[in-house]
Amino acid sequence: MRADGHYNTAPTSAMVPVKLLRQGFSYTWLIPTADTDGDIVKCRWASATAVVPTNVIADECAGICGTFPGATLNSSSCMMSYTASSVGFWAVSLMMEDYEFSWQTTSMSAVPLQFIVQVYTSSSTCTIGPSYTGTRPAGACVGVDIGQTVVEQAIFTVGCSGVTLSDVITSSPPGMSRGTVTQSSSNPLEYTMSMTWTPAASAWGSNLVCYTPIDSLGQQGNTQCVTYLVAVTAPELIYTSYVNGTMSPVGTVMSTQNVWRVECTKAVNRPSSVAYIRFYQTSTATQVGVVTGTEFCGPQSRPITDPNFWPFNIFNSAAYANMTGMTTSSTTTIIPNVTTQAVSTTTANPAITTTGITVPSSTTPYTGTGPSSTIRTTTTTSSSTSTTSTTSTTSTTTVPPVQILQPSEIIKKCQQPVILGTLLSTTVVGVISSVIYGVFMAKIAASM
Structure with missing residues (x-):
C-alpha cells in the first residue's frame, strides 16, 4: 500500500528483446521504463542472492547473473554503456524498482527484465x-x-x-x-x-x-x-477569448521584447524534454510539449498548427530611422524632428509719421481707488529753425475702482443673511408656540 492510500502499480519496460551492437564501437542506451503511479524508477543488476522485503533469499536471474562483463549501468537513469569488442551473444538480467519518494531505501516493487545483446561485425x-x-x-x-x-x-x-x-x-x-x-x-x-x-x-x-x-x-x-x-487530459493553451485570446503581447512589439504570457486550461509544469515556445514567420511550423500537466509523467500539450494562433508584428526601427524627418533613439523610441517657426518682425511704415502727435511727458497711474476720472496732458515741442506749437488732448478713461475683499470679509457677509434668517425663524416659532400654549391652557381651564 502506498502512502497516498492507493495500491502500488509496478513499473514496466519496452526494451527490445535483442539489442544489436556493431563490433569496435562504444554504445550508451536507455532502458525504457514507465510507471503508472509516476514513481521514481531505478535499475540494478539482478542478483542470485537477493533479499526480498519478506527477508527471503531469492534468485532473480535464474543462472544468467553477471553474464555481460564490461558493461556499466547507471542505476538512477537506467542508462547502460558497453564497448563491443568481441562478436557474440550475451544475456542481460536486470531488475526495475519503483520508489514513491526519493529518500526511500526500500522499493515498492521489483520487476525482472531480461534481453540479449548481439555484437556483429561489418565492413561498411x-x-x-x-x-x-x-x-x-x-x-x-x-x-x-x-x-x-x-x-x-x-x-x-x-x-x-x-x-x-x-x-x-x-x-x-x-x-x-x-x-x-x-x-x-x-x-x-x-x-x-x-x-x-x-x-x-x-x-x-x-x-x-x-x-x-x-x-x-x-x-x-x-x-x-x-x-x-x-x-x-493534457493541458492546452487558451487562445479563444473575447478579444485577442490570452496571449500577451500582441500587435506590434519591440525587438527587445523578452516576456511572453499565455494562459492554460489547468495547472502545468515545465516539460522534462527539450521544448520551447518558438516564433516563426507566418507558416505552418509546429511545436509540441510547450507545457506539461502535473499528473504522472506530465502529459504534454498538443501541437499548435494554426499559423494565426499568436500573430504579432516586430517593430522595424531601421525602416523608420530612414524616413525623412524621423530619428531613432538608442532605445528604439521614435522621436520626430521638431521644426521651429521663424519669429516674425515688424518694419516701420514710412508713410506713417508722428507729426502733430505729442508724447506725454508724464502719466498719473491709476491706483484702483477714488472716483473715475479723465487724465489730460499737454506737451509743446519746438525746434531751432522753426517753432510749431501744437496742443494735443489725450483722453484716458479709467474703470471704476474694484473693491478687494479679504476671505474673512466674505465669511462675514455670508453669515449676515444666515443670522437674520435664524432670528426671524426663531421669532416666528416663538410666537406660534405661545399661541398654541395659550389655547391649550384655555381648554384646560374650561374643562375644570
Missing part, C-alpha cells in the same frame, strides 16, 4: 545508424481520453546515403496498429510510419510505445519511447 563505411526523429519528441508524455482515437506519425532518418530503412521494431499496448514504412519523396533519408490506437478503459494509466529502427546494413538505432497516459 557507414557508421551512423538510423534514428527516431519525431513528430513527438523522444520521452514525450501524451494524455489520451478513453475511446479517443490517436493517430501519430513516427519519423525516422537513416545515417548515410544509399542506405535504406529495412524495419522498425515497435513495442506498443494491445490494440495499437502500425502502418507501412514509407520513404519520403522529398528526402530519401527520411521515412514515416503511422500508428493508430483507440484505448479502452482497461488501458488506464501509462502505456509505452517504443521504436527501434534498423537499416539495411543491420545497424540498430537507439530505442526511443513515447508514453500515453490514458484517462488523463
Whole structure:
C-alpha cells in the first residue's frame, strides 16, 4: 500500500528483446521504463542472492547473473554503456524498482527484465545508424481520453546515403496498429510510419510505445519511447477569448521584447524534454510539449498548427530611422524632428509719421481707488529753425475702482443673511408656540 492510500502499480519496460551492437564501437542506451503511479524508477543488476522485503533469499536471474562483463549501468537513469569488442551473444538480467519518494531505501516493487545483446561485425563505411526523429519528441508524455482515437506519425532518418530503412521494431499496448514504412519523396533519408490506437478503459494509466529502427546494413538505432497516459487530459493553451485570446503581447512589439504570457486550461509544469515556445514567420511550423500537466509523467500539450494562433508584428526601427524627418533613439523610441517657426518682425511704415502727435511727458497711474476720472496732458515741442506749437488732448478713461475683499470679509457677509434668517425663524416659532400654549391652557381651564 502506498502512502497516498492507493495500491502500488509496478513499473514496466519496452526494451527490445535483442539489442544489436556493431563490433569496435562504444554504445550508451536507455532502458525504457514507465510507471503508472509516476514513481521514481531505478535499475540494478539482478542478483542470485537477493533479499526480498519478506527477508527471503531469492534468485532473480535464474543462472544468467553477471553474464555481460564490461558493461556499466547507471542505476538512477537506467542508462547502460558497453564497448563491443568481441562478436557474440550475451544475456542481460536486470531488475526495475519503483520508489514513491526519493529518500526511500526500500522499493515498492521489483520487476525482472531480461534481453540479449548481439555484437556483429561489418565492413561498411557507414557508421551512423538510423534514428527516431519525431513528430513527438523522444520521452514525450501524451494524455489520451478513453475511446479517443490517436493517430501519430513516427519519423525516422537513416545515417548515410544509399542506405535504406529495412524495419522498425515497435513495442506498443494491445490494440495499437502500425502502418507501412514509407520513404519520403522529398528526402530519401527520411521515412514515416503511422500508428493508430483507440484505448479502452482497461488501458488506464501509462502505456509505452517504443521504436527501434534498423537499416539495411543491420545497424540498430537507439530505442526511443513515447508514453500515453490514458484517462488523463493534457493541458492546452487558451487562445479563444473575447478579444485577442490570452496571449500577451500582441500587435506590434519591440525587438527587445523578452516576456511572453499565455494562459492554460489547468495547472502545468515545465516539460522534462527539450521544448520551447518558438516564433516563426507566418507558416505552418509546429511545436509540441510547450507545457506539461502535473499528473504522472506530465502529459504534454498538443501541437499548435494554426499559423494565426499568436500573430504579432516586430517593430522595424531601421525602416523608420530612414524616413525623412524621423530619428531613432538608442532605445528604439521614435522621436520626430521638431521644426521651429521663424519669429516674425515688424518694419516701420514710412508713410506713417508722428507729426502733430505729442508724447506725454508724464502719466498719473491709476491706483484702483477714488472716483473715475479723465487724465489730460499737454506737451509743446519746438525746434531751432522753426517753432510749431501744437496742443494735443489725450483722453484716458479709467474703470471704476474694484473693491478687494479679504476671505474673512466674505465669511462675514455670508453669515449676515444666515443670522437674520435664524432670528426671524426663531421669532416666528416663538410666537406660534405661545399661541398654541395659550389655547391649550384655555381648554384646560374650561374643562375644570
